[in-house]
Amino acid sequence: MAGIELLSDQGFRADGRRPHELRKIRCRMGVFRQADGSAYIEQGNTKVLATVYGPHEITGGRSKALHDKVLLNCQYSMATFSTGERKTRPKGDRRSQEMSMNLRRTFQAAILTHLYPRSQIDIYVQVLQSDGGNYCACVNAATLAVIDAGIPMRDYVCACTSSLLEDTPVVDISYLEESVGSPEMVVALLPKSEQIVLFQQNSRLHVDNLEKVLDMGIKGCTDVYGILDQSVREHVTEVSNLMMST
Amino acid sequence: MAVDIRLPRKRKRGELTSEPRGLVSPGDVITSDTGFMRGHGTYMEDDKLHASVAGVVERVNKLICVQPLKTRYNGEVGDVVVGRITEVGQKRWRVDTNSRLNSILMLSSVNLPGGELRRRSAEDELMMRQYLSEGDLISAEVQSVFSDGALSLHTRSLKYGKLGQGILLKVSPSLVKRRKTHFHNLPCGASVILGNNGYIWISPTVENESSDTAGGFIQNLEPVSEDERGVIARLRNCILGLAEHRLMLYDTSVLYTYETSTKYEIHELLKPDVMEEVIHLARLKLEQEGT
Numbered sequence: 001m002a003g004i005e006l007l008s009d010q011g012f013r014a015d016g017r018r019p020h021e022l023r024k025i026r027c028r029m030g031v032f033r034q035a036d037g038s039a040y041i042e043q044g045n046t047k048v049l050a051t052v053y054g055p056h057e058i059t060g061g062r063s064k065a066l067h068d069k070v071l072l073n074c075q076y077s078m079a080t081f082s083t084g085e086r087k088t089r090p091k092g093d094r095r096s097q098e099m100s101m102n103l104r105r106t107f108q109a110a111i112l113t114h115l116y117p118r119s120q121i122d123i124y125v126q127v128l129q130s131d132g133g134n135y136c137a138c139v140n141a142a143t144l145a146v147i148d149a150g151i152p153m154r155d156y157v158c159a160c161t162s163s164l165l166e167d168t169p170v171v172d173i174s175y176l177e178e179s180v181g182s183p184e185m186v187v188a189l190l191p192k193s194e195q196i197v198l199f200q201q202n203s204r205l206h207v208d209n210l211e212k213v214l215d216m217g218i219k220g221c222t223d224v225y226g227i228l229d230q231s232v233r234e235h236v237t238e239v240s241n242l243m244m245s246t
Numbered sequence: 247m248a249v250d251i252r253l254p255r256k257r258k259r260g261e262l263t264s265e266p267r268g269l270v271s272p273g274d275v276i277t278s279d280t281g282f283m284r285g286h287g288t289y290m291e292d293d294k295l296h297a298s299v300a301g302v303v304e305r306v307n308k309l310i311c312v313q314p315l316k317t318r319y320n321g322e323v324g325d326v327v328v329g330r331i332t333e334v335g336q337k338r339w340r341v342d343t344n345s346r347l348n349s350i351l352m353l354s355s356v357n358l359p360g361g362e363l364r365r366r367s368a369e370d371e372l373m374m375r376q377y378l379s380e381g382d383l384i385s386a387e388v389q390s391v392f393s394d395g396a397l398s399l400h401t402r403s404l405k406y407g408k409l410g411q412g413i414l415l416k417v418s419p420s421l422v423k424r425r426k427t428h429f430h431n432l433p434c435g436a437s438v439i440l441g442n443n444g445y446i447w448i449s450p451t452v453e454n455e456s457s458d459t460a461g462g463f464i465q466n467l468e469p470v471s472e473d474e475r476g477v478i479a480r481l482r483n484c485i486l487g488l489a490e491h492r493l494m495l496y497d498t499s500v501l502y503t504y505e506t507s508t509k510y511e512i513h514e515l516l517k518p519d520v521m522e523e524v525i526h527l528a529r530l531k532l533e534q535e536g537t
Contacts, residue, residue, distance in 0.1 A: 033490075036318065055318060055346040112289060112298055117394055119346045147272060150314030152287060152298035155273035192273040232271050236300050239315050241263055242492040243421075 019170040037149025041141040045131035050141035052149040054121035069113035074103040109197040132175035159188040160220030169216035187217035191225035270297035285311025319419040319443035321397040326428040328441035347396040355400035383409040410465040412449030417489040419444035423496040483515040503528040
């Protein structure tokens, strides 16, 4: 890849960020009326919509019900127009199935599942525009949607990617940085207790570097948490003020 | 045909006021004092009480709970609910009441046609689908809550039973204010059932209900006059507007909104800016009354 300098001598990345800086995050809760909870998040140019239905009666056969905890059903999908080339994506392809499974495991760790035996919670996430860090944006959007739905959670789940460019750990990598084959590390974290609920690594990374890249990812997650928490508080304040006045 | 087209409206942000006291989000520590009891929306970890939902902390003596802004319906004994039959089973109907599990209406907790009280026989079981079949709407009261959280309903009163002609609205259950009565015959000429589960039923008022001996299973299918339908449609728009602007729903708020909306045509109420003005006026009126 000639010509593209991912990290300049002055310490700036291709899109002008410093190594420890996240992309701009904008989020909104309660975007749909008919869903129990919904949220929209933009992390740079990655845009994701999440909706949550439930807890409700099991759909499609009561035999699937779990007697001691809630059945979590996650579905990850990407819009036809989300990437550079337009492509119809069938529902159950391998990639999205894997993503759905990861989402389910992540949220099973965070949602207080034992409170709703024999019920079901659906989490649907759709990527509207993809520019790196899809899974992280999905987790963050789904967290907001679950909070919007009033479903009890142990803690927020925040996810962030990190990588190593020219021996410098960088956080929240974009599609450009992802596609040059740098080692991508995905961390999903419960920020208050700093417990890692998902850890994923694409391509190889030397073990000496593991710790500093992981630290960078964890720091990114806590930064994301600050932003999400602020927007939740603003949302709750706004709505409860309206309800309080009558 | 005239078509009305508007540009997308900019989302209005409420003026940022200070956070209410005791606002928590999931994972926040409410207290590390062990002398408190753990209520809904909280959990205990490392001897500390954490919040599990986003909302405002409520404290009753030693009990701490957090009420989220929006949830599925959590039933309590004595609540009035509106529901839809989803399944007819042996000796019971399953009813969708917007709660996390389908509610159950036992054959033994309905008034049978004829109004007589007797043991339910095998014939009654075979007749169940004639009384209530899938898709029928009913109003009922919560009789008890099962251990897994499902509700048991009953319609052992003439005011409950099968619903005839009208409109069903679905709003958030937290917007329905708990009152002594949830059945209202509004002076504008329609009846409203404000179900605690967020399902709202609007129907034309019937005058002579005392002669009802069928146990509420016979539907009145006479055509509803256009005036009455106008009133019902206006009420629908008003209630949806109230829910959109997150005002509590009870007889006074619905009535005031209805009154302030009369200067507009019914279809004009569907425009967001008109609705906003109507709701604003109704809110002012409610605040005047309240003080």
